[in-house]
Amino acid sequence: MTLIAKRKNHGGMRQAFKLFGIMLLMACPAAFPVSAAETPLTKASFIPLWSPQSQFAGYYMAFEKGFYARHGIDLTILAGGPGHSSTESLLNGKADFAVLWLVTALKQHAAGQRVVNVAQISQRSAMMLVARKTSGIRTPENMNGKKVGVWSGDLALPVQAFFTKHHVNARKIPQSYTVNLFLRGGVDVVSAMWYNEYHTILNTGINPEELSVFHLYDYGLNFPEDGVYMMETAYKKNPALAAAFAKASFEGWQYAFDHPEEALSVVIRYMREAKVPSNLTHQRWMLARMKDLIMPDGRKMPTGKLSDKDFQTVADSLLHQGLIVKTPDYGTFTGDTHAENR
C-alpha cells in the first residue's frame, strides 16, 4: 500500500505512454476499412474518469470496432485512474474529451472553466448509501450521529444534498477507494456506486437482505453522473467533432450492450494491460448496471441528452450548498446555443 503511492507518482507517465502506444497500434487497422478515407481523420484524445472498467465499456467498444474512425476521428484513449484526473486533463488540454460528473462540470463551468456537455451518458444516478441492517439503520433519519463514509471532492456533493434534504447530522468519515473501512466496521454507512462498490460488498459474502440500501435516485436526488465534456473553446471551433464523438460513443455503448461477453473480454484485456485487478463477474455486474443507468426504464437506445430537470436539480443543489453562485445557462452548458448559432 504505501509503496503503491510512491510508484504512482513515478510510474504514471510511463504507464500512460505504454497505453498510448497500444492504443495507437489498435487504432491503425480499425482506421483503414472506413469510408471516411477521402477526408483525413481528425486527431482527438479522450480520457475516462477512472481506470479501465465496464463503466467505460462503450467508449472502448466504439474504439475497438472502429466507430470513432468511421465518424472521422483518429482517437487516442488516455489512461485514467489514480493520478490521472480527467478534469485536469481536460482543463490543461491534454485531453479533448473527458468523462466528468455533472456536478464537477457544473462547478468548473461556474468557476469560469467553460466546459460543454457533449453527451450525457448516464441518465440516472448510481450513487447510494449502504448500511448493515444490524446497525439499526432503516431510514435516512437513522443515520443521525452515525459514522458515514463519504468520498472526498465532488463525489461528496450528492451525499451532502441527501443529508440536507433529510436533515441528517452524521459523522462524515473520509472514504477511500475501498469499502474495507465499512466491511471492518469502521463506519456504519458507506458511500457506494451501484455498479461498483455495492457489488464489491456483496462479493465479500454479505447478502443483499442483510443490507439497508438508499439509492439517492429513489430520494429525488438524481445527480446523473458520467457525461462526455469538451472545452467550450474547442467546441466552438468544431462542434461537428463533438457530435461525431457522441454518436460514435452511443454506437459503442449500443454494441457493448448487444454483445456483453465480447465487451467484457475487451474490458478485461484493458484492465490487465493497465495492471488493475480484474474480475469478470464484477465487470459483468457493472456492465449490466451501466445499461440500467444509460437506458433506464427499459429504453432501447441511449438518449445522450441531459434533461433540463436533472440539470436544474443538480444546479439548485450546488447553489444551495454555496458551491456555485449562479446557475449556468442550460443552452450554453449543453452547447445547443453554439450549435444553433452555426
Added chain:
Amino acid sequence: MPKTDNLQTTGTVINWRHRIAVRLIGVFVMFSVLIFGATLGYNYYQARAMITDKLEVTARHLVTAAAGRVETVITSVTCQTESMARSLETFPYSKPQLLDYINASVLAHPDVFGSAVAFDSSPDSRFHGPYAPYFYRTPEGTGYLDLTQSYDYSTQDWFQIPRELEKTEWSEPYFDEGGGNALMATCSVPFYETNDGQKRFSGIVTADVSLKRLTDIVSSIKVLKTGYGFLLSRNGTFLAHPRQDIIMNESIFSIAEMRDSLGLRGMGRQMTAGESGFIPYKTLSGVDSWMYYAPIRPVGWTLAVIFPKDELFADIRTLTLTMAFMGLGGLLLLTLVIVLIARSITTPIRALAQATGKIAEGDFEAPLPETRSKDEVGGLTRDFRVMRDSLKDHIKQLTETTAARERMESELQIAHDIQMSILPKIFPPFPTRDEFDLFALILPAKEVGGDFYDFFQISESRLCFVVGDVSGKGVPAALFMAVTKTLIKSFAREKGDVTPEAILTHVNEELASENDACMFVTLFCGMLDTKTGEIQYANAGHNPPLLIKENGDVTWLPRAKSLMAGPMPGVQYQREQLVLSPGDCLFLYTDGVTEAMNHDDALFSDQRLETDLAALSGLGIRDAIQQIMDSILRFADGAPQSDDITMMMIRYSGVGE
C-alpha cells in the same frame, strides 16, 4: 396301455428355461451376485467412510500445522509493530531518533519489507501536521520516503481502519510494484498520547510484510497427486491458489456468482466467518473433493486444503475392482461346477424320463439307464425298475385273467343259449288243434337267469303247461332250471295219467333230496282238458296267473297256498281247478314282469299288468303278449333288467261243432 399327450410331453421336450441346471444356475448366480454385491458395496462404502473419518483428522492436523506456521510469522510481525507503538507512546522520540528506530525495525525483522510511522495530520499532533516517515528494503539496505509527498494517507485503509477501530488491523492484501510486484499486507497499530489523563490519537505504526513466504507455505501443501491448499483473505479473495490467474482477481464469492451457486456462497460465508470445517467441495476445475478449512486468526484469513475424492478413494476402488473381478471368476467357476453337478443329476433323470416315455407308450422292454450312483437318482432308477417289472407282471396276469374271463363269459353265453334252446320256440305249437292256442315269450336278463316255461301233451285231450322261476342267477340257476324242467317233463310223460300236484310233489322230492345249496324254484303247473276246458293246476309259490274272460273281465287266480319247490322234502301240493269257457284266456308270468323297474326304481306292478291286460281283450294271444312286452319296455325306458321276463298265454276256443 393308453398313450396320453401329457406323458409324451414329459418324456421328450422340456423348455430350456425349466431345465434343472438352468434354474440352479439362475438361482445360485442371482443369490451369489446379490450377496457378493451387497458385501462388496458395504465394504466399499465402509472403507470410504473410514478413510473420510481418518481424513478429517489428518486434514485438521495438516491445516492446523500450516496455519500455525503462517500465524507464527503474522504474530511475530504483529508483536514487533505493537511493541513499536507502545514504545512510541512511552518515549518522546526526536525526528532523527524516530528515523533510526524505524530503520532498525525494518532491518530487525526478516519478514518486514517496510515500516512507517504515520502521525495524525492535525496541526496539534506530535510534529504539527502530516508526517509519515517510511523505510523499506532495497538490495543495498533500506530506502527512505516521507509518505506525505505521495498522497493524503489519512484516507488510506491502513491508516483509517485501525484509527477508527482503535485496534491493530491487518490490511487486505495488495500487489505492490515496488516490492517486486509481490503480494503484500500491512499490519497497522494505532498509538496514542496521554495529556492530563486524556488519551488522544497520535498516529499509526505500520509494517509491510511480503506474503510470498506465507503463500509459499500454502503452495507447498501437496495432497496426493492433485490436492492443494489455498488461502482466502477476510473478503474472500484468493491469496494463494495453484491457479495464478485467480489470485487477487477472484474471490470465493465471485466464483459462486459465476457458477450461480448459492451453496458455494454459503460455504464462503462460513469460511470467511472464522469457522473451521470439513465439507465436500467442487474445485474450480470441477473435481469432487473434500475440503478442510480453518481460520488464521490474527488476520482473519482462511486456509483450506483440498483432497480430491477420486485420489482418496483410488486404492479402495482398485481393491474393490480386484475383488469384483475375483468374485466374477468365482461365479464363473461356481456356474461350471453347478453345470457339472446338475448334469450328473439330470442326465440319468433325463434317460429315465425318456425310458418312462417309452414305457408310457407301452414299450415295457425299453432299456432303463444303468445306475452306478447310490444317490437318490440311483434309488429312483432301481425303484423304477422294480415298478416297471411289477407292472409288467401285473399286466401279464391281467391279460391272462381277462382271457379266462372272456372264455368263461363266452361259455356262460353258450350255456344261456342252450338254456334258451331247451324252451319250446315254435308257435303255434299245435297248429292242428283248433280248441286252444298257446303263446309264450321269454326275454332273458343280461345274466343267465332261471325262468323257464314248458308245455306238452300228455294225452290227446290233456295239455300240460308249466311256468317256473328258479331262485338266484347264473350257471347254478340255469342248471337247476334245466333239471327242474327235465324232471317235470319226464315224470309227466312217464306216468300217463298224472295230476299237477303229483308232478310238483315228485319234483319237490327229487330236488330237495340233493339240494345242498338250498336252491328253490317257484312253479305253476297246469293241465288243460281240451274237451271240456277244465284246468287242473297246482302252484308251488308262483305268482298267481290271471284269467281273462271273453268279455274282457280280468281276475286273479287265488294266491299259492304251498311253498316253492326244492328247499325241503315232504311237501304235499294241493290241486285246484277252474273251467275256461270258450274264448277265455289264462295269462301266466314270472315276477320279472311285475317287478320290472324303471330308472326311478319303480315297479311295473300287478295293477298296471291287470289294467294293460283288460285293455287287450279281442287281440290274439301273440299280439297281446307282444303288447304287454312293449308296455314293459316302454315303462323300463332302457333301464337294465335284473330278472328274466317270462309270459305265457293260453286261449281256450272250445270244441267245434
